[in-house]
Amino acid sequence: MESVFEIIAEPNRRAILSLLVSSQQSVGEIERQLRMPQPTVSKHLRVLREAGFVESTVDAQRRLYRLKPEPFQEVDAWLAQFRRFWSAHVDALERHLDRMDESTATKGKTRRRRRGPNRERDKGETK
Amino acid sequence: MESVFEIIAEPNRRAILSLLVSSQQSVGEIERQLRMPQPTVSKHLRVLREAGFVESTVDAQRRLYRLKPEPFQEVDAWLAQFRRFWSAHVDALERHLDRMDESTATKGKTRRRRRGPNRERDKGETK
DNA sequence: CCTAAATATACCTTGACACGTATATGCGTT
DNA sequence: AACGCATATACGTGTCAAGGTATATTTAGG
Numbered sequence: 001m002e003s004v005f006e007i008i009a010e011p012n013r014r015a016i017l018s019l020l021v022s023s024q025q026s027v028g029e030i031e032r033q034l035r036m037p038q039p040t041v042s043k044h045l046r047v048l049r050e051a052g053f054v055e056s057t058v059d060a061q062r063r064l065y066r067l068k069p070e071p072f073q074e075v076d077a078w079l080a081q082f083r084r085f086w087s088a089h090v091d092a093l094e095r096h097l098d099r100m101d102e103s104t105a106t107k108g109k110t111r112r113r114r115r116g117p118n119r120e121r122d123k124g125e126t127k
Numbered sequence: 128m129e130s131v132f133e134i135i136a137e138p139n140r141r142a143i144l145s146l147l148v149s150s151q152q153s154v155g156e157i158e159r160q161l162r163m164p165q166p167t168v169s170k171h172l173r174v175l176r177e178a179g180f181v182e183s184t185v186d187a188q189r190r191l192y193r194l195k196p197e198p199f200q201e202v203d204a205w206l207a208q209f210r211r212f213w214s215a216h217v218d219a220l221e222r223h224l225d226r227m228d229e230s231t232a233t234k235g236k237t238r239r240r241r242r243g244p245n246r247e248r249d250k251g252e253t254k
Numbered sequence: 255c256c257t258a259a260a261t262a263t264a265c266c267t268t269g270a271c272a273c274g275t276a277t278a279t280g281c282g283t284t
Numbered sequence: 285a286a287c288g289c290a291t292a293t294a295c296g297t298g299t300c301a302a303g304g305t306a307t308a309t310t311t312a313g314g
Contacts, residue, residue, distance in 0.1 A: 001270085001271080003136070003138065005132070005135050005136045005141070006136045008132050008136075009130070009132045009133045009135075009136035010271090010272080011130065012272090014132070014205070017209070018208065021208050021209060021212075026290080026291095027290070027291055027292090028289095028290065028291085037273085037274075037275095038290085038291070038292090039273085039274080039275085039276095039291090039292080039293080040272080040273070040274085041291090042291060042292055042293080043272080043273090043292085043293085044272095045291095045292095046292080046293090058280095058281095060281065060282065060290085061280070061281050061282070061289060061290045061291070062289095062290065062291080063290085063291065063292095067209065067212050068212075069209075069212045069213030070213075072206065072209045072210075072212065072213055073213050075202075075206060076206055076213075078141070079199065079202060079203055079206065081145065081148055082144070082148060082194070082196075082199045083203075084148075085148055085194055085196065085199075086196030086199055086200060089196040128300090128301075133301095137301090137302080139302090153260085153261090154260070154261055154262090155259090155260065155261085164303085164304075164305095165260085165261070165262090166261090166262080166263080166303085166304080166305085166306095167302080167303070167304085168261090169261060169262055169263080170262085170263085170302080170303090171302090172261095172262095173262080173263090174301095185310095185311095187260085187310095187311065187312065188259060188260045188261070188310065188311045188312070189259095189260065189261080189311095190260085190261065190262095255314100256313100256314085257312100257313090257314085258311100258312090258313090258314105259310100259311085259312085259313105260309100260310085260311085260312105261308100261309080261310080261311105262307100262308075262309070262310090263306105263307080263308070263309085264305100264306085264307075264308085265304100265305090265306085265307100266303100266304090266305090266306105267302105267303085267304085268301105268302090268303085268304105269300105269301095269302090269303105270299100270300095270301090270302100271298105271299090271300095271301105272297105272298095272299090272300105273296105273297085273298085273299100274295105274296095274297090275294105275295090275296090276293105276294085276295085276296105277292100277293080277294075277295100278291100278292075278293070278294085279290105279291080279292070279293085280289100280290085280291080280292090281288100281289085281290085281291105282287105282288090282289085282290105283286100283287085283288085283289105284285100284286090284287085284288105
């Protein structure tokens with residue numbers, strides 16, 4: 001369990017991280033909102049803490065967990081090398097994002113995206 | 128092996144993806160550059176292809192693999208919700224947005240970027 | 255056709271990790 | 285001190301994915 005990528009590969013851990021975006025939460029609050037058994041929450045939080053994704057402070061018997069930025073930056077840094085590549089495929093990207101918009105439309109406020117004519121693709125690499 | 132996060136959790140797969148950033152490569156080229164056995168390369172490429180990270184074209188006995196953008200965008204979309212947390216490093220973020228702006232400038236439309244202090248942490252938990 | 259090269263797949267083994275259940279630890283209250 | 289709540293940890297189990305080795309498939313060329 002060394003890399004940040006392995007950490008975020010686990011769906012429950014991603015759920016926890018997403019929960020913590022809004023504000024810090026206690027173990028019990030996470031447990032209830034995500035409807036997962038308490039030991040599961042604690043164990044995932046341990047992994048997340050050791051990987052630097054979260055930190056905790058003690059509040060009586062409760063532990064309040066909140067996000068830490070560094071590992072996210074690490075993921076972002078890795079992703080960066082591909083940004084150049086996918087901006088060359090903006091059109092496919094736009095189409096993809098349109099589908100994402102559609103699937104998350106329940107959130108109400110969606111960023112509207114405009115649709116343009118297709119631009120040229122294909123760097124002419126085929127043999 | 129459903130999610131994109133599980134796919135990129137594997138170091139060898141990340142290595143392959145990084146290799147393909149520069150240009151498309153054959154299995155043998157990947158095998159030699161990464162010094163990993165050929166079946167390993169093929170199997171990872173299969174996983175990557177089924178997850179939409181790469182696609183291949185046939186060149187005689189060779190298969191040329193190249194990147195596809197959509198899954199990367201999916202990772203980026205997930206990462207987006209955490210961006211406000213690491214805006215401590217505004218510089219990298221700004222650079223990122225700058226490149227986004229630049230690369231999509233052909234589309235003409237504005238991409239809004241909030242600037243200034245986003246000092247909005249520590250929501251005063253119950254203590 | 256037959257062979258060699260490039261790539262894919264099949265089979266097996268192994269190890270990691272996520273889960274459930276049970277139990278331990280810590281803290282606050284009476 | 286004793287109890288109860290919140291959280292952590294220990295242990296046993298099952299699953300699944302990655303690696304290794306062997307073999308199959310495809311294609312070019314003689």
